[in-house]
Amino acid sequence: MTNIPQDLQHGVYMIDLLESGERGRTASYIVRGDQQTALIETGSSHSSQRILDSITALGLSPADIDYVIVTHIHLDHSGGVGYILPQFPNAKVVCHPRASRHLIDPTRLIAGASAVYGDELERIFGTILPVPEDRVLVREDGETIDLGGRVLTFYDTPGHARHHFSIQDSGSNGIFTGDTVSIRYVPELTGWDFTCLFPSTSPSxxxxxxxxRTIERLEQLQPERIYHTHFGVTEPASTAFERTRQTIADYDDFAREMFRPGLPWEDLAERIRAYIRADLAAHGHHVVDLSGIELDIELNAKGLLFVLEKEHAQKQ
Structure with a gap:
C-alpha cells in the first residue's frame, strides 16, 4: 500500500495511519508553510513508520518537521508522540495547557486508558513513552504559530475532552478539529458506498x-472546511457543525430517556445502533452491518452512561 500522502491542496497533506490495520480510521496531517512544517496528530506508536515514510515521500526529512501538534491526549491521537519524537530532532510538541503534564508523565493517562481498553491496550496503541519537558510547547487559547505565509491559531474546544484544542489554519481556511466536530466515516472503513458523520461521546x-459552545465558537471563525482526525475533510464546514449539533442533541435525549441507575451500557449501545440505522435510512441508506463502527458505538454508549451515572450520583 502506498505511503504517498494525499494532497488536499492548500499545502495540506493527509496520511492514512492505518491504525489497527484499518484504512480510513485515523489521519495525520502535514501542513507546510514557507519556512516551517507542522505534523498534526501522530496516532499510536504503531503508525510511526507510516508517518516517517510519508514524510520521505514528500521530499522532506524528519529534521524538516518543526512542530508535532496533538489536538488532545487520547491515545489514538497522541499515543505515539513520545515514541516518534526522537526521529524529529528539531521539533517541539504543541499541546493544550491541560495536556502537557500527561505527555511529560503519561502514568495517569495509561491508567485511564487501561480502565477502558483493559488487556487490549498495548496491542491497540503500542508503546507509550513520555515527552521531555523541554520539548513541550503549550499554546493557550488564541495563541498562534507562524509557519511562514500561514498562521496556525489554537482554540480551546472542550466537549469531547477538557484537554482538547482545535487549530485554525489561515493557509486553507480550515480547522483541524480532532474529535470535537464529529467522526467522518468513510467507505474505506465502513464498507458502505457513502460518507457520513456521527458524534463521538466516548469516556470520560x-x-x-x-x-x-465549541461549535458556536468555531462557526464564528467562518471556516470553509473541517479536517477530521477520523477521517478526512468535510466541505462546507457548516455541514459538520449542523450535523454535530443535531446528532449530539439526539444522543443526549435518548440516553436520558433510557437512563436508570445500573443501566447496562450494552442496552444503550443497542439504542445507538437503532438510531444510526434509522438516521441512515432517512438519508436513503439502508444499512444492516455496523461492524466497521462497532468500537465507536460501544465507546459512545459508555461515555454517555458515564455522564449520566455521574450526574445521578451528584444528586444523591
Whole structure:
C-alpha cells in the first residue's frame, strides 16, 4: 500500500495511519508553510513508520518537521508522540495547557486508558513513552504559530475532552478539529458506498453543553472546511457543525430517556445502533452491518452512561 500522502491542496497533506490495520480510521496531517512544517496528530506508536515514510515521500526529512501538534491526549491521537519524537530532532510538541503534564508523565493517562481498553491496550496503541519537558510547547487559547505565509491559531474546544484544542489554519481556511466536530466515516472503513458523520461521546469527559459552545465558537471563525482526525475533510464546514449539533442533541435525549441507575451500557449501545440505522435510512441508506463502527458505538454508549451515572450520583 502506498505511503504517498494525499494532497488536499492548500499545502495540506493527509496520511492514512492505518491504525489497527484499518484504512480510513485515523489521519495525520502535514501542513507546510514557507519556512516551517507542522505534523498534526501522530496516532499510536504503531503508525510511526507510516508517518516517517510519508514524510520521505514528500521530499522532506524528519529534521524538516518543526512542530508535532496533538489536538488532545487520547491515545489514538497522541499515543505515539513520545515514541516518534526522537526521529524529529528539531521539533517541539504543541499541546493544550491541560495536556502537557500527561505527555511529560503519561502514568495517569495509561491508567485511564487501561480502565477502558483493559488487556487490549498495548496491542491497540503500542508503546507509550513520555515527552521531555523541554520539548513541550503549550499554546493557550488564541495563541498562534507562524509557519511562514500561514498562521496556525489554537482554540480551546472542550466537549469531547477538557484537554482538547482545535487549530485554525489561515493557509486553507480550515480547522483541524480532532474529535470535537464529529467522526467522518468513510467507505474505506465502513464498507458502505457513502460518507457520513456521527458524534463521538466516548469516556470520560463528554459534555453536551460544551460541544454546543465549541461549535458556536468555531462557526464564528467562518471556516470553509473541517479536517477530521477520523477521517478526512468535510466541505462546507457548516455541514459538520449542523450535523454535530443535531446528532449530539439526539444522543443526549435518548440516553436520558433510557437512563436508570445500573443501566447496562450494552442496552444503550443497542439504542445507538437503532438510531444510526434509522438516521441512515432517512438519508436513503439502508444499512444492516455496523461492524466497521462497532468500537465507536460501544465507546459512545459508555461515555454517555458515564455522564449520566455521574450526574445521578451528584444528586444523591
Amino acid at each position: 469527559e463528554f459534555d453536551r453543553d460544551a460541544v454546543f
